[in-house]
Amino acid sequence: MADIIDGKAFAAGLREEVREGVTAFAAKAGRAPGLAVVLVGEDPASAVYVRSKHKACVTAGMESFEHHLPAETSEADLLALIGQLNADPAVDGILVQLPLPKHIDETKVIEAIDPDKDVDGFTTASAGRLATGQDGFVACTPLGCLMLLKDRLGDLSGKSAVIVGRSNIVGKPMAMLLLKESCTVTIAHSRTQDLAHVIGGADIVVAAVGRPEMVKGAWLKPGATVIDVGINRVPAAEEGKTKLVGDVAFDEAMEVAAAVTPVPGGVGPMTIACLLHNTLAAAKRREGIA
Numbered sequence: 001m002a003d004i005i006d007g008k009a010f011a012a013g014l015r016e017e018v019r020e021g022v023t024a025f026a027a028k029a030g031r032a033p034g035l036a037v038v039l040v041g042e043d044p045a046s047a048v049y050v051r052s053k054h055k056a057c058v059t060a061g062m063e064s065f066e067h068h069l070p071a072e073t074s075e076a077d078l079l080a081l082i083g084q085l086n087a088d089p090a091v092d093g094i095l096v097q098l099p100l101p102k103h104i105d106e107t108k109v110i111e112a113i114d115p116d117k118d119v120d121g122f123t124t125a126s127a128g129r130l131a132t133g134q135d136g137f138v139a140c141t142p143l144g145c146l147m148l149l150k151d152r153l154g155d156l157s158g159k160s161a162v163i164v165g166r167s168n169i170v171g172k173p174m175a176m177l178l179l180k181e182s183c184t185v186t187i188a189h190s191r192t193q194d195l196a197h198v199i200g201g202a203d204i205v206v207a208a209v210g211r212p213e214m215v216k217g218a219w220l221k222p223g224a225t226v227i228d229v230g231i232n233r234v235p236a237a238e239e240g241k242t243k244l245v246g247d248v249a250f251d252e253a254m255e256v257a258a259a260v261t262p263v264p265g266g267v268g269p270m271t272i273a274c275l276l277h278n279t280l281a282a283a284k285r286r287e288g289i290a
């Protein structure tokens, strides 16, 4: 039986560390770090995430500036708000909750964020810095996955890692991070042939697909470490209820792997803790505090 990697507990520790860092920052800077979260529209899942980000911010002693705009907000108005937040000295980090309504160009909006306030790590500048080994913000979800992997495995050098999924917000930055740690990295996606075989060679599997339980236990190399990024809401056994499952068939994986992250309670809580971590780092950088 594999170990369950307790992302929730690790995230709680990281949040406590950030809280202490916030106290030290406030003593020097005379103000708290500030995170602005922009939500456009009424997507219920997004509203839940934004609420938990707000709560986490306040608990960590940070300022949280919430901007909830109606679904029909124009791209120009959203860009104007980003401009204001870029110029606001009380705002250290800016997060625009994705997805945005269809009439708004997501790329254009993300690119408008000052890279020094890009705590999500989504701008081209941040992605480029990560890819070229320069200092910058790393996207919260892959950063959280890396922390869990290093905590579990220590040195990752020479390990073979397969990432399933190549999105700009999870798969690609995850690949860059693992490459930086000297893993031998393979990125699989919807055109990958014989995914089972590809996964079978991996010491580390990161699943970021968005398909419930698609990675089967039988595909895994015995003793592998499995990080499940997927958040999929599916019907539960009880009539009318739903539950969250990952992209990995958890019970099967537990029979083969050495360690597996659960959903919920794995990567999800790490994403929010890393957002706080990045926001504190942004505030320190802006104030010139080491």
Ligand SMILES: NC(=O)C1=CN([C@@H]2O[C@H](COP(=O)(O)OP(=O)(O)OC[C@H]3O[C@@H](n4cnc5c(N)ncnc54)[C@H](OP(=O)(O)O)[C@@H]3O)[C@@H](O)[C@H]2O)C=CC1
Binding pocket: 141, 164, 165, 166, 167, 168, 169, 170, 171, 188, 189, 190, 191, 192, 195, 208, 209, 210, 211, 229, 230, 231, 232, 267, 268, 271
């Ligand atoms: N825990 C957290 O904090 C977070 C969780 N998530 C979750 O992670 C998952 C992935 O998110 P995201 O990266 O944004 O998703 P995207 O939809 O942007 O990307 C999914 C990727 O999976 C690939 N894919 C789709 N079907 C298959 C298949 N059958 N075999 C192999 N690869 C496949 C796609 O390939 P192709 O490129 O060829 O289309 C694509 O690269 C989702 O469940 C999302 O909810 C996301 C962000 C944060």
Ligand SMILES: Nc1nc(=O)c2c([nH]1)NC[C@@H]1CN(c3ccc(C(=O)N[C@@H](CCC(=O)O)C(=O)O)cc3)C=[N+]21
Binding pocket: 048, 049, 095, 096, 097, 098, 099, 120, 140, 141, 231, 244, 263, 264, 265, 266, 267, 268, 269, 271, 272
């Ligand atoms: N600009 C932007 N940045 C993001 O980081 C971002 C985004 N947009 N859009 C949506 C995705 C998704 N995401 C999650 C964060 C936390 C959990 C999380 O905490 N999940 C809990 C469960 C929560 C529940 O029960 O619903 C867990 O896995 O234990 C999940 C998913 C951040 N995202």
